[in-house]
Amino acid sequence: MFETLQAQPADKILALMQMYKDDPRETKIDLGVGVYKDATGLTPVMRAVKAAEHQLWEAQTSKAYTGLAGDPAFGDAMVQMVLGDAVPRAQVAAAATPGGTGAIRQAFELIQMARPQARVFVSNPTWPNHLSILKYLGMEMVPYRYFDDETRGVDFDGMIADLKTAQKGDVVLLHGCCHNPTGANLNAAEWDAVIKVLQDTGATPMIDIAYQGFGDGLDADAAATRKVAAAVPECLIAASCSKNFGIYRERTGILMALSADTSAQKLNQGTLAFLNRQNFSFPPDHGARIVTTILNDDALRSDWMAELEDIRNTMLGLRSQLAGELQRLSGSDRFGFLAEHRGMFSRLGTSSDMVDKLREDHGIYMVGDSRMNIAGLNAETVPILAKAIIEVGI
Structure with a gap:
């Protein structure tokens, strides 16, 4: 029966992840996969999650x-x-x-x-x-x-x-x-x-x-x-x-x-x-x-909310930094929307050809519709991305 199956379209984000993995350039930047990353590129386990897991490990008596x-x-x-x-x-x-x-x-x-x-x-x-x-x-x-x-x-x-x-x-x-x-x-x-x-x-x-x-x-x-x-x-x-x-x-x-x-x-x-x-x-x-x-748990909830706020403010800071750097390089405020957007993602609103050019010429990986994961950046990579965006003519 399996001979009747047809190949399904490849997931574009998973394909992008593999392309990034295979890219040997040390300066490459992954803005494709939709997970939060800290400044070191790690998706950390939150403090409250660690503490809650420890509580469960000690107290849980059944996996029914x-x-x-x-x-x-x-x-x-x-x-x-x-x-x-x-x-x-x-x-x-x-x-x-x-x-x-x-x-x-x-x-x-x-x-x-x-x-x-x-x-x-x-x-x-x-x-x-x-x-x-x-x-x-x-x-x-x-x-x-x-x-x-x-x-x-x-x-x-x-x-x-x-x-x-x-x-x-x-x-x-x-x-x-x-x-x-x-x-x-x-x-x-x-x-x-x-x-x-x-x-x-x-x-x-x-x-x-x-x-x-x-x-x-x-x-x-x-x-x-x-x-x-x-x-x-x-x-x-x-x-x-x-x-x-x-x-x-x-x-x-x-x-x-x-x-x-x-x-x-x-x-x-x-x-x-x-x-x-x-x-x-x-x-x-x-x-x-x-x-x-x-x-x-009041203490765990308070600590979780504090860490969540740190994450949120980090992404807002990266947005502001990127918008400011692009304004400096372009001499215009046309990228101000990046500071106004919220969450992990922003869409540049450019063509797939420009996205390809960012990847091929600068090792910057984002989804073909120009969606980029702001949390994939850090203070050091923001200027690199901004320079690349201007150089490809977005």
Whole structure:
């Protein structure tokens, strides 16, 4: 039977990682892979994570399965972190998943079960895995305008015009903060306008929040998600712990389904458990238990938040340094958007040919659509990147 299989398209980011690995130049810079790196190029284990793991090692007496939806304490802790008091806890169904990607996959399958003909509106551009999973599931995608290649900001008028074509039963996929791949985000007034469109059309929002704490702060980054959740009768939220807890390999995520009343919550909770059972039975627990331990311990939570702030401020500093260096070299402020963007990523808004030239001539690796990982830089490599950007003529 295997002779009927066809080769699948290579993952562009994984291919880029291999090209970087094979490049012998000592001055090469990796801005492709989406993980946080410190100034030494290491993705560190956070202090609070180490301490929580030590506590678990000492106290844990069993590796038996947790429930189909994971440890309820993890759900409680994550709902509080993401939503705060925006929505009553009794209206939120929650299930642990293998990473944020697992939450997104489960959300799409839930949509298929509830509304097989639903269209999913996705920003142009969006995280490639959104599109890949939707295509694999055979779900209809409708792109909405988002990034303006001229301003390197949000094409808000185009976004609103496109979202107004959504209908009741459709789903609008939104990035809660730190838009991937562009780094361009909506402001508070723009979020209010999006909410008004959702209310007018009856479309259901689905929020992917993978970088809470990497933009403007832990609560500030959740503000839009909380505002949306409080304003609509139903909402889906896929949250990841990979970045803000630095536990990428532990594959820790959660899917939340918000309903208008507690009776619907019970049905939603059972459906999330059913979907987990079909796809992987019980979700992984180690990362979830680390997160729960940190969020429920005042000292660990305080230390985690302090380190997360250091990470956030480091990336903001790199953004400002890069924008300033480019202004110095170019004599213009056309790169000021880099300091305005938030999160790990920014999109330069240049051609794939220019991206190739950066790689071939300067050993600078970024995704073909010009998305670059700001966290792949340090104070010494920022001037190298700025000089290369000017030399290739971006």
